[in-house]
Amino acid sequence: MSAATKEKAAQCAGCHGEAGKGAMPVFPKLAGQNFKYLSKQLRQFKDGTRQVAAMNAIAAALSDDDIAELSAYFAAQSPEPEAEEADPQGERIYRFGIAEKKVPACSACHGPEGQGNAPAGFPLLKGQFAAYTVKALTDYAKGARGGGKTPMRQIAARMTEDEMKAVAAYIATLK
16 A cells, blocks of 8 residues: 555544544544445545535545545455444344345345445445444435435334344444
8 A cells, every 4th residue: 555545544444543543432433434335425425426525525635546446445444343232133134134024134234244245346344333334224214315226225214213222233333
């Protein structure tokens, strides 16, 4: 990795933690996230498809090479779990879904251990801050995230806040 990439990655630490391992629960951990997902998100921030003011401003200055290098850097880091104790309801939702609400198992797309599906561009979830996961699910449910192409909007809209909190607490424990 170039010195310029290291410098750019260091600028991310204020919100996303050293090596993307997390700093504040309202911002996502980037460590271990797959390249395809990270680069897509950065491109969406850059072109304004995804709106988060601070990220839009930061991504606007990134070149395609910067996006590729930063995505590769964070993908190469090791994620760490947030919590040690699993939430039983959250585990049921993650592994089996909520059939009566047509909420599929999270593991179907994000993997049995939250590792994501890199070829499909589905994000790694394991060890993510519970607060961030709840925020992401809430944003999907409200239509504030994901555009029309992601099934996450419909899935999250079928979940209660308590169900979101439970599955987020479980995801935070995945290693």
